[in-house]
Amino acid sequence: GDSVTQMEGPVTLSEEAFLTINCTYTATGYPSLFWYVQYPGEGLQLLLKATKADDKGSNKGFEATYRKETTSFHLEKGSVQVSDSAVYFCALSDQGYQKVTFGTGTKLQVIP
């Protein structure tokens, strides 16, 4: 079945540091890929998405590129802020969009 593997946290960075959170997936067919974010005390919300190979999703300075050859969708940001502290989930959806499969989440803490 479909699965998502992402790097374990917590990840602690200083403000303005470069962020990478690794994510790899296993799926049949051509899934859509997502990064969701869960800020403290809030619900999950979509951060960015990519629906086909080589697509780059971007939002709020975050980027991720759909790499079919390496089955990866790594999240990057050039300069993190304290307000980026949250739990980040990599996810994929099947072609019928009936089910989204999530990774276990990576907690990011950014310190001033």
Added chain:
Amino acid sequence: ETGVTQSPTHLIKTRGQQVTLRCSSQSGHNTVSWYQQALGQGPQFIFQYYREEENGRGNFPPRFSGLQFPNYSSELNVNALELDDSALYLCASSLGGSSTGELFFGEGSRLTVL
């Protein structure tokens, strides 16, 4: 535009009891999915409802059941509660037939089973 709302936000039950969780979908969305998120884990797909019919189910036993109403709101029912059912239950709405697969989540109902 009204977002996804869930109730109750917190509840405590004892083993063997039954629970009903409720969800109002975002305005204009006709599809509701339910997820279980155990502490420190990612959400796990329970099932999805589209136009009042179950439209996909994850690896959960039959004591997890649901309903969707004509206004697209939904209920999740869990019978014969077990300690391992303690988790955050998330409702997500979406527009069926959308090409994006994006989900819009509520803040969840936290269930504790004692």
